[in-house]
Amino acid sequence: MxxxxxxxxxxxxxxxxxxxxxxxxxxxxxxxxxxxxxxxxxxxxxxxxxxxxxxxxxxxxxxxxxxxxxxxxxxxxxxxxxxxxxxxxxxxxxxxxxxxxxxxxxxxxxxxxxxxxxxxxxxxxxxxxxxxxxxxxxxxxxxxxxxxxxxxxxxxxxxxxQYATLSAQVHPHMMANIFSHLKNKVDPYDAELGRQLSKLYRLMKFYMEAHHVDGATHILLADEVRALEQYLSIQEKVEPNPFYINLSCSGNLLRFSTAPTLLQTLAGNLFKHADLWDKNHPAKIDILVGHAGYRIKVKNKKRSGPQMMPSHDVGLRNVRIRMEYLFGTDFSMEENQDHEHYELTLCVQRYN
Incomplete structure (x- = not known):
């Protein structure tokens, strides 16, 4: 210069x-x-x-x-x-x-x-x-x-x-053929396992579409809740012990959109860090849709003893960045915790 x-x-x-x-x-x-x-x-x-x-x-x-x-x-x-x-x-x-x-x-x-x-x-x-x-x-x-x-x-x-993303994915049609073949083989012996394979394919396809470069950045809150329900249903069969997560929704889930895989990320954090096996203190995911926006609140009891999986805050940081990218100042995220309990609140509120 x-x-x-x-x-x-x-x-x-x-x-x-x-x-x-x-x-x-x-x-x-x-x-x-x-x-x-x-x-x-x-x-x-x-x-x-x-x-x-x-x-x-x-x-x-x-x-x-x-x-x-x-x-x-x-x-x-x-x-x-x-x-x-x-x-x-x-x-x-x-x-x-x-x-x-x-x-x-x-x-x-x-x-x-x-x-x-x-x-x-x-x-x-x-x-x-x-x-x-x-x-x-x-x-x-x-x-x-x-x-x-x-x-x-x-x-x-x-x-x-885009090339890297597409290279890292398996073509959905091929996956559909594989899961369909497995389901036909399993159905005569275990109909419930066949249904689980169908759910697993739908969830995998949902993830693949959500992470596609040209995919939608917004999806309906109702679709995200449906994907979360599939995820929890599959986890019920995967986890060796029964877990307790109460999912409650109120309001019209078709009125607003959110980032794809948002709720699955929050649920994944519960499986990593929360005590999900206490029936008297279940983890809660509450979704409240109002007139000008919606609120997602996650509450859980912390897992006692040493953590099996260390927390790097990558998941929540990505959630914040993605939601701020989509909603800007209309989005807020707040964490509150003490020695035994943790609470996370995400809010999307349109002020104009």
Whole structure:
């Protein structure tokens, strides 16, 4: 960055030095008394006019401060006019009027003074405005190019993620054929196990669709509850001991949506950390749907003794991130716990 900055201003210096020689050669044709030093002084002051106007446009006008731009421009031109008067008619006696550069004790003339002021300032003001417009268009083109590159990179990344996701999944049709074959083999001997295989396939298909790159980010709360019920039904057959989780729902579950696999994540945390085998203190998952939103509250008794599976808070952190992505500030999540009990409350409330 510093190298680019130094190179940029070095090029500007080369330009003004070259322009000073050009200025001297062109004007010396009509004024043999003009020297190179006077040309450098004149061009240096013209460069000050150029950069002053350009910087005001870049750092004030660019930010939409039109009044500030006018005030600074007028202030600069007033100061420059005073300085120009002092140089032309002060004790140095350097005058630049009608190609006459070194004339001393020249009588003051408003007409000639205004002419000199306008010639010097208008030319380099126009140059500064043109340079500002060129740099603005160049910056706008670069921004568009960067935006296109960012979009292409995002699309490339999305395709890579999509490929990885699809590669990690088994095709649902193949899974359906496998589970159907197993169910037909098992049904004559154990109809209940056949039904469990069907539930397991539906749950697996639900997970696969929920984690598909192009899959829906929202699903109905009713569908999520139905998937949770299937999950708990399968767990009843998997767990060696009976567990106690009370699921209660009130309100119209068809009115609102949620993130796929949200409830399964919460139930999975119960199986990892909660005491689910105390019949007198069952874990609870309460879903209350109201007029403007819904609330999900999970309560459980903590498992005593050392934890079999350590908690990394990854599941709950992912829940928070996903729900905030979907609902923004309409979503809130709160945890409360003591030595024996844990409570988690998720709320989606539309305020508008």
């Amino acid at each position: 510093n190298r680019f900055f130094k190179r940029k201003w070095l090029l500007h210096c080369y330009f003004w030095i070259g322009y000073s020689f050009y200025f001297f050669v062109v004007n010396a044709l009509g004024n043999s008394r003009l020297n190179l030093g006077a040309s450098f002084i004149t061009v240096f002051y013209c460069a000050i006019i150029f950069y002053a106007v350009y910087l005001i446009l870049k750092y004030v006008y660019d930010r939409g401060h039109i009044l500030g731009t006018l005030v600074l421009m007028i202030g600069f031109y007033l100061l420059s006019g005073i300085f120009l008067y002092y140089e032309l008619y002060g004790r140095f006696g350097l005058e630049i009027i009608n190609n006459r550069y070194v004339i001393t004790k020249h009588a003051f003339s408003w007409g000639k003074y205004i002419q000199t002021f306008l010639v010097m300032h208008s030319n380099y003001t126009v140059m500064a405005v043109g340079y500002y417009y060129y740099k603005s268009k160049l910056r706008e083109s670069n921004d568009k190019l960067e935006a296109v590159k960012a979009r292409l990179n995002a699309e490339s990344s999305m395709k890579s993620f």
